[in-house]
Amino acid sequence: MIDALFTYLNQESVIDMIVTIGSMILFFIGLFGLLSQRHIIKLFISIAIMETAVFLFFVGSIFVRGFTAPILGDGYDKFVSMNDPIPHAMILTAIVIGMAVFALGASFAIEYYKLTSVTDVDQMSEISEINR
Amino acid sequence: MSSLYFIALPLLFGFAVPIITRFGKNSVAYTSTLMQLGLFGLALLLLNTRAVEVIAINPPLGISFVLNEVSMLFVLLFTFLMLCFSIYYLQMRKSHAYASENKFFILINMLLASAIGLVLSSDIFNIYVFFEIAGVSAYILSAYHKNAKALEAGIKYLITGMVASVFLVFGIALIYIHLGSLNLALLSQSFGTLSPDMKLLISLLLLVGFGFKVEIFPLNFWVTDVYEGSSTPINALFSAIVVKAYLFVFFHLYYLFVPDAIYSHLLVTIGAVSMIVAEIVALKQTNLKRVFAYSSLGQVGLIFALFALENTQAIIAGLYIVIAHSLAKFIIFLSITSIERRYESVDISVLRRVQSPFMVAIVLVAMLSLLGLPPLLGFTGKFLGLSSMAMSGEFLLLVVVVVASLIESVYYFKIAGGLLHKSDEREPLGLSLVEKVIFALLALLLIVLGLVPWIVSGFIHQGATIMLDSVLYNASLLGGAL
Numbered sequence: 001m002i003d004a005l006f007t008y009l010n011q012e013s014v015i016d017m018i019v020t021i022g023s024m025i026l027f028f029i030g031l032f033g034l035l036s037q038r039h040i041i042k043l044f045i046s047i048a049i050m051e052t053a054v055f056l057f058f059v060g061s062i063f064v065r066g067f068t069a070p071i072l073g074d075g076y077d078k079f080v081s082m083n084d085p086i087p088h089a090m091i092l093t094a095i096v097i098g099m100a101v102f103a104l105g106a107s108f109a110i111e112y113y114k115l116t117s118v119t120d121v122d123q124m125s126e127i128s129e130i131n132r
Numbered sequence: 133m134s135s136l137y138f139i140a141l142p143l144l145f146g147f148a149v150p151i152i153t154r155f156g157k158n159s160v161a162y163t164s165t166l167m168q169l170g171l172f173g174l175a176l177l178l179l180n181t182r183a184v185e186v187i188a189i190n191p192p193l194g195i196s197f198v199l200n201e202v203s204m205l206f207v208l209l210f211t212f213l214m215l216c217f218s219i220y221y222l223q224m225r226k227s228h229a230y231a232s233e234n235k236f237f238i239l240i241n242m243l244l245a246s247a248i249g250l251v252l253s254s255d256i257f258n259i260y261v262f263f264e265i266a267g268v269s270a271y272i273l274s275a276y277h278k279n280a281k282a283l284e285a286g287i288k289y290l291i292t293g294m295v296a297s298v299f300l301v302f303g304i305a306l307i308y309i310h311l312g313s314l315n316l317a318l319l320s321q322s323f324g325t326l327s328p329d330m331k332l333l334i335s336l337l338l339l340v341g342f343g344f345k346v347e348i349f350p351l352n353f354w355v356t357d358v359y360e361g362s363s364t365p366i367n368a369l370f371s372a373i374v375v376k377a378y379l380f381v382f383f384h385l386y387y388l389f390v391p392d393a394i395y396s397h398l399l400v401t402i403g404a405v406s407m408i409v410a411e412i413v414a415l416k417q418t419n420l421k422r423v424f425a426y427s428s429l430g431q432v433g434l435i436f437a438l439f440a441l442e443n444t445q446a447i448i449a450g451l452y453i454v455i456a457h458s459l460a461k462f463i464i465f466l467s468i469t470s471i472e473r474r475y476e477s478v479d480i481s482v483l484r485r486v487q488s489p490f491m492v493a494i495v496l497v498a499m500l501s502l503l504g505l506p507p508l509l510g511f512t513g514k515f516l517g518l519s520s521m522a523m524s525g526e527f528l529l530l531v532v533v534v535v536a537s538l539i540e541s542v543y544y545f546k547i548a549g550g551l552l553h554k555s556d557e558r559e560p561l562g563l564s565l566v567e568k569v570i571f572a573l574l575a576l577l578l579i580v581l582g583l584v585p586w587i588v589s590g591f592i593h594q595g596a597t598i599m600l601d602s603v604l605y606n607a608s609l610l611g612g613a614l
Binding site: 034040050051055084086087108109115116121126127 | 257260261264267268271272275278279280281283284285286287288290291293294295297298301302304305308309312314357360361
């Protein structure tokens, strides 16, 4: 029974489906958080979830099971049966950028809280449509 | 001489600051200005060059930067405006220097490098990276003063910017999964092979991703708040440099990927709606920064609609308006800075206290150019734009633009009235010579280019042709290196 389940799950198409549907669910969890939460830090977390979902989706869909890392040596002398390194490099870059921006955002939120004791984006009132 | 210096030098400057700062208190400021002077000189030197600059590996695998007429135009504009900004700031810092100035210089140079990088990149992932660098430096610049207002603006800007970058990276991921390349020329050739649904999905993701940054109607709710919260000279950079870089790169991608009639109508509608909405909302504003932020949104909507029309004439008009709007908004936001510094207010009523015939003349020139009155550069752009709309049969758009310009004139006259109104409270503004020279130079450019537009028309014409012609771009990118 368990073995049959594992064989089923091991199929390429099933894994692709799990990656796609799973990351899309994650994406919409993040989007829902972005639209429903009003706490600044929670907003950042929601965006981070969306971003992670995109990264997961990208790496998951491009990765081919059974292929190795694209490094020559240890008996590998041709670039065959190897995974594409570009998405991984891209995602690493994007993760680093994302982390830096979230750190910046958190520091803004902390400074803002120190000045106004507000953590809710709806209560931000320093700037308003009609100038007082 | 290579176009790489435009990106490498301002970024390297950041790393050199700890060394430069040892040579004295003012050395960083002067080095930065000198470097920007050098970059502007380099832009003039490379004016007639068309080159593909390759780093390490040839395209399609390596990173490359394409310098052609249209990207040259933007590079020239950005370096010139940044030079004006630096000289203005050199004068301003004598009395109102920013706190921890070294950081400030690093940030404006990062902004310059990333704006130029966006324009020159021929690789969609590099476009994402520069998109983020421009974003990060802009967030920090808008929150620079660390008071509650600035931080609120920074937080709003950062949240919208992060959402935009998530959508953009999603679009890029789908492109790479389906087409297996990041090089713009290869993508442009193979984008048509995608299924229509996937094309639509990718286009929408990129539209949302860039839509936040190019400030088009449903996605521009954050813009005026950011303009109000951040300090006034920074607004000049946002309005004249950052938005223009995003606008160019958006339409650059659009013409390479999906020049399609359905999308064109959609984009023209979006541009027209964002223009009219922004101008209507601007009417009731009483804060000068907000008024001109909305006016910026309106002008960006107009440029957006013109670029989306997909004919050379409209793109020429769009490029003229890009130049005219950048110069005019630079004058206006820097004048507001001078006014704010003297009278410590940006409310519209402060204009009744300004006593400076020079300033009044300069601001009037800028506003009349924004309105599109002859003999200023704005007239050339608006005239060509309206005639191209008439020629391509977009009469509804033409009516919208004319009505929006009329509404625009109402609040410009309100401001002009404030400046010219007879009042006893007037106190001398006391502009310094440097400020006067910069304002006069920018205004003179508006007038001279408006009187004799054929100085630049050949250049702009070639630029518009290249922007529209993806085959030419692809050939220059792939053929130059293989």
